[in-house]
Amino acid sequence: MTYQASNTRYQGMEYRRCGNSGIKLSAFSIGLWHNFGYVNNFENSRNLLKTAFDNGITHFDLANNYGPPYGSAEANFGRILDLDFRSYRDELIISTKAGYDMWEGPYGNWGSKKYLVSSLDQSLKRMKLDYVDIFYHHRPDPETPLEETMAALDLIVRQGKALYIGLSNYQVAEAEQAFNILKRLGTPCLIHQPKYSMFERWVEGGLLDLLEREGVGCIPFSPLAQGLLTDKYLHGIPEDSRVATSGKFLNESHLTPDKLEKVVKLNDLAQQRGQKLAHMALAWLLRDKRVTSVLIGSSKPEQIVDSIAALQNTSFSEEELTKINAIVS
Numbered sequence: 001m002t003y004q005a006s007n008t009r010y011q012g013m014e015y016r017r018c019g020n021s022g023i024k025l026s027a028f029s030i031g032l033w034h035n036f037g038y039v040n041n042f043e044n045s046r047n048l049l050k051t052a053f054d055n056g057i058t059h060f061d062l063a064n065n066y067g068p069p070y071g072s073a074e075a076n077f078g079r080i081l082d083l084d085f086r087s088y089r090d091e092l093i094i095s096t097k098a099g100y101d102m103w104e105g106p107y108g109n110w111g112s113k114k115y116l117v118s119s120l121d122q123s124l125k126r127m128k129l130d131y132v133d134i135f136y137h138h139r140p141d142p143e144t145p146l147e148e149t150m151a152a153l154d155l156i157v158r159q160g161k162a163l164y165i166g167l168s169n170y171q172v173a174e175a176e177q178a179f180n181i182l183k184r185l186g187t188p189c190l191i192h193q194p195k196y197s198m199f200e201r202w203v204e205g206g207l208l209d210l211l212e213r214e215g216v217g218c219i220p221f222s223p224l225a226q227g228l229l230t231d232k233y234l235h236g237i238p239e240d241s242r243v244a245t246s247g248k249f250l251n252e253s254h255l256t257p258d259k260l261e262k263v264v265k266l267n268d269l270a271q272q273r274g275q276k277l278a279h280m281a282l283a284w285l286l287r288d289k290r291v292t293s294v295l296i297g298s299s300k301p302e303q304i305v306d307s308i309a310a311l312q313n314t315s316f317s318e319e320e321l322t323k324i325n326a327i328v329s
């Protein structure tokens with residue numbers, strides 16, 4: 001049956017302007033890092049995206065090597081696009097990235113013009129797209145001159161293969177340099193994608209201030225610390241959790257007694273606010289207007305609906321913020 005998106009999809013979501021740009025993003029975006037590879041259940045992947053879109057999420061975030069295997073999340077996304085989303089293309093912001101290992105040899109990693117241009121060409125074929133809305137350099141490359149990487153991003157926009165440029169995992173000083181080069185080239189950076197959650201606070205050491213000054217949006221990834229900032233690990237490791245099923249990026253070694261003790265305390269605080277821990281963790285990011293959108297992952301459609309409920313209370317008292325800082329420090 002042809003997918004018909006919900007008529008009420010834009011009613012419950014908040015849309016935030018991305019820096020000084022013309023683009024607004026849904027307060028939640030959905031990432032395809034996990035749960036979209038050939039190893040995963042295709043119908044579930046499809047339902048995840050339908051649920052996201054039905055609930056007002058307009059931004060789908062990919063990368064060349066999401067899967068496993070590498071490339072398979074983009075290929076599955078291309079199939080889902082054909083099956084369900086082709087007629088909604090203009091309602092979607094689709095992003096992909098290059099910067100980590102993708103193919104063998106010296107041209108399949110890091111930040112050369114050769115890698116970025118050919119990787120995006122491959123991504124477009126896999127996703128069956130003419131262009132992506134945002135193309136990211138996935139991480140800084142200490143060996144390639146920043147001018148070359150930024151010139152590649154500018155070229156990609158001029159070729160019409162991406163509408164906007166983003167940077168991910170760039171620290172403050174290198175982000176500032178990159179923004180300046182991009183401005184000079186005439187392709188200002190739209191958005192920065194850093195790891196940011198109650199447990200991961202490096203962006204507070206100058207990056208958020210820089211983004212505000214420069215008019216660049218911010219889309220924190222792993223806002224739930226891959227699931228740690230939920231109540232799911234409070235009583236053991238559920239069989240269907242990322243720790244049990246994936247293990248590569250999150251495994252039992254991350255569930256230290258110290259971490260679990262913090263999760264218990266945060267969970268208590270969330271309950272005092274009348275929220276679940278997942279809601280408090282997401283709301284805590286969204287309370288900052290410099291955060292354009294939080295980039296969630298989900299293994300089940302119900303998790304998306306659940307996470308969006310965080311929008312119901314995104315205000316925090318000074319006392320609550322102080323308590324959170326004390327717990328996580």
Ligand SMILES: NC(=O)c1ccc[n+]([C@@H]2O[C@H](COP(=O)([O-])OP(=O)(O)OC[C@H]3O[C@@H](n4cnc5c(N)ncnc54)[C@H](OP(=O)(O)O)[C@@H]3O)[C@@H](O)[C@H]2O)c1
Nearest residue numbers: 031032033221222223224225226227241242296297299303
């Ligand atoms: N730029 C980069 O370098 C980079 C790096 C990493 C990620 N990302 C992007 O960020 C996206 C999100 O990353 P992430 O998957 O680590 O995000 P996350 O939101 O921190 O974690 C997602 C996981 O948390 C659990 N979860 C989600 N909602 C839940 C809920 N309401 N209640 C209970 N558990 C819930 C699920 O785990 P279970 O599987 O246990 O159910 C889900 O797979 C990625 O898909 C990718 O697009 C970018």
